[in-house]
Amino acid sequence: IEKNITKFSAEQLLMSEEIFPGILKKMIVQNDGKIDFKGNREEWAREYLKHFVDQTKKRAKDMIEKFVKKFKVSEQVIPKAISEILAIINSPSAIILLEGDLGSGKTTFVKYFVEYFDLNDNVTSPTFTIQNIYGANIFHYDIYQIGLNDFIKLGLFEMFSEKGYHLVEWANIDLATMLKRYGFDFFHIKIIANQDTNYRIYQVSNEWQI
Secondary structure (H helix, E strand, O other), X not given: OHHHHOOOXXXXXXHOOOOOOHHHHOOEEXXXXXXXXXXXXXXXXXXXXXXXXXXXXXXXXXXXXXXXXXXXXXXXHHHHHHHHHHHHHOOOOEEEEEEEOOOOOHHXXXXXXXXXXXXXXXXXXXOOOOEEEEOOOEEEEEOOOOXXXXXXXXXXXXXXXXXXXXXXXXXXHHHHHXXXXXXXXXXXXXXXXXXXXXXXXXXXEOOOOO
């Protein structure tokens, strides 16, 4: 531990909250430009080690919690992909943000999503109706025409509190940020279409993907 300390100047240690939190800084003093310790060095070492372990656990937890999973799909296997995505979501309620270029297959995804629950509803893009509801608890939105501000003004943002699946076409980072701000978790599905093939990539994450 003492060897690691010598890699930093006393000034760096005292200024860097990220490297050494306040409790450790209080145990470091400058003595003629050199690093020295207050009190018992073993106590300092225990505090340093505890901080290091805590930070390592936090990083590991973040790595586990944030994920990106990719599915390469043709239309024939979309139902299987949806089954696997629902296994990832593992909840009867979720907000699913759909992002993709025009014609990438956002509405097609919703169509097969609805069919997965054995519903015979006619699935169409709610470009002008803004919201469609299938069965009792599948909500389908499109914010392309109205944008986020009008979406909120119409009271549709509040609908995310309703139990069920909420699928939003033309979702964007502004909506994702707003959801986080108000404590809503979401799944972001980026749909990438290749015009030269019949395949699409579903890129699924529990964070907004840049």
